[in-house]
Amino acid sequence: MTPNAKKAAIVGAVAIVLFFLITKPHESADAVHQVLGWLQDGGEAIVTFVRALFD
Numbered sequence: 001m002t003p004n005a006k007k008a009a010i011v012g013a014v015a016i017v018l019f020f021l022i023t024k025p026h027e028s029a030d031a032v033h034q035v036l037g038w039l040q041d042g043g044e045a046i047v048t049f050v051r052a053l054f055d
Contacts (some may be wrong), residue, residue, distance in 0.1 A: 001009075021028045
């Protein structure tokens, strides 16, 4: 991927995210909340795994 193509892809992705944040703020907030929940669940699973290693 050329540097210009990479930059264009990043700008396009940011534009899409901003579009959805502006036009559908509640749905965007729900999506962010869901992703943060997944990250929290993953973190808790890793902590549980590491604790089980040392029990």
